[in-house]
Amino acid sequence: MLVGIVGKPNAGKSTFFAAATLAPVDIADYPFTTIKSNRGIAYVTRPCPHSELGTECSPHNAPCTEGVRLVPLDLLDVAGLVPEAHKGRGLGNQFLDDLRQASAFVHVVDASGATDREGNIESPGDHDPTDDVQFLEDELAYWIAGILAKGWDKMARRAEIEGENLEKLLSERLTGLGLREAQVHLALRDVALEGPPRRWKEEELVRLARELRRIGKPMILAANKADVAPEDALQSLLNLPDVRVIPTCSECELALRRAAKADLLDYVPGASAFTERTDASLTGEQREALQKIRGYLNRLGFTGVQRCLEDLVFDQMGMIVVFPVEDENHWTDKDGNVLPDAFLMPRGSVTRDLAYQVHTDLGDNFIRAVDARTKRVLGKDYELQDGDVIRVVARS
Numbered sequence: 001m002l003v004g005i006v007g008k009p010n011a012g013k014s015t016f017f018a019a020a021t022l023a024p025v026d027i028a029d030y031p032f033t034t035i036k037s038n039r040g041i042a043y044v045t046r047p048c049p050h051s052e053l054g055t056e057c058s059p060h061n062a063p064c065t066e067g068v069r070l071v072p073l074d075l076l077d078v079a080g081l082v083p084e085a086h087k088g089r090g091l092g093n094q095f096l097d098d099l100r101q102a103s104a105f106v107h108v109v110d111a112s113g114a115t116d117r118e119g120n121i122e123s124p125g126d127h128d129p130t131d132d133v134q135f136l137e138d139e140l141a142y143w144i145a146g147i148l149a150k151g152w153d154k155m156a157r158r159a160e161i162e163g164e165n166l167e168k169l170l171s172e173r174l175t176g177l178g179l180r181e182a183q184v185h186l187a188l189r190d191v192a193l194e195g196p197p198r199r200w201k202e203e204e205l206v207r208l209a210r211e212l213r214r215i216g217k218p219m220i221l222a223a224n225k226a227d228v229a230p231e232d233a234l235q236s237l238l239n240l241p242d243v244r245v246i247p248t249c250s251e252c253e254l255a256l257r258r259a260a261k262a263d264l265l266d267y268v269p270g271a272s273a274f275t276e277r278t279d280a281s282l283t284g285e286q287r288e289a290l291q292k293i294r295g296y297l298n299r300l301g302f303t304g305v306q307r308c309l310e311d312l313v314f315d316q317m318g319m320i321v322v323f324p325v326e327d328e329n330h331w332t333d334k335d336g337n338v339l340p341d342a343f344l345m346p347r348g349s350v351t352r353d354l355a356y357q358v359h360t361d362l363g364d365n366f367i368r369a370v371d372a373r374t375k376r377v378l379g380k381d382y383e384l385q386d387g388d389v390i391r392v393v394a395r396s
């Protein structure tokens, strides 16, 4: 699964990305530092079922630390979006296309209000950060509406005159965006546009596009630079209706993760505190920086980076984690590795979807599945539950 990190220039997207992935990327206090998108691997966490077995696991795709499984998630950090990007402003709309395959977005907003709409530096509080939320929503909607508008007349005619199913035609058009027919159905129902589709104007397509984005690409808002944001600016973001907002200090998270990697301190991403190693030799500057971060954590409770990803994946998108195994008694693969894999799957996925996720052959030759906890036999349409340990049996 791919999550896109979006927002205006200079908001801290690459800092958020680097904090979540520890990938080396360019970060600087001017707009358009990022030109080519960066892709990296972050993770979300779930309890590892190995404790139920009383045996350590031998992870393959998702490491386990002290009973917590780190389930991988692809992140994409793109260039900054400016108003009218869909018309080619800023770095144009070519990188919007990088976002096609993203299933969800983290919108990184500069909550400090110290950068204008285009990312140029101003004094803290000069810019109203809620304005950025609106324009980004607009840009994403215009982008999707632009895809809809191409060949719209022809498609609407096919639906009206030849009686073809509009939802089907639309979802074919939108497959590149990863939108499913059921999502198109919901969006059409919710916007309830009137009159024949052929008469729908740009404004109506934008309304439909807005709804398609809302349903098909969930978004969470990272109120970033919360360490230097004026209280009222942060509050105005937190009070926005219909959007989940989490205050973040990406810079704090990046510093803590790098320091932990360098064995200077102990820190679990997402935690509310860290402990300095007694044997670490820190410079005065480093100590001062850590003191500031400690103050921030005491005030806000967490840096918010990991919280954003977990909330987006589990609460907004309702994803679940499933553990496929080949032996339902020992919870191993054919080489005896215990609980080797952990997969993120959309809620509503069934056993056959899991089989396909493991391997196409396993999906094609599916016979049955087994719940490794209860040993109950499951058919191809059993709806998977979060934390399930499942064996798939297939024709060889």
Ligand SMILES: Nc1nc2c(ncn2[C@@H]2O[C@H](COP(=O)(O)OP(=O)(O)OP(=O)(O)O)[C@@H](O)[C@H]2O)c(=O)[nH]1
Pocket: 007, 008, 009, 010, 011, 012, 013, 014, 015, 016, 026, 027, 028, 029, 030, 031, 032, 033, 034, 035, 078, 079, 080, 081, 119, 224, 225, 226, 227, 228, 248, 249, 250, 251, 252
């Ligand atoms: N105080 C503070 N500064 C931050 C935070 N996150 C990022 N910054 C700073 O904001 C500036 C821009 O950060 P980037 O991560 O390069 O921003 P970006 O959104 O990727 O920018 P573009 O690639 O130009 O679109 C840098 O100077 C960062 O150090 C934060 O949480 N707090």
Ligand SMILES: [Mg+2]
Pocket: 013, 014, 015, 026, 027, 033, 034, 077, 078, 079
């Ligand atoms: Mg960047």
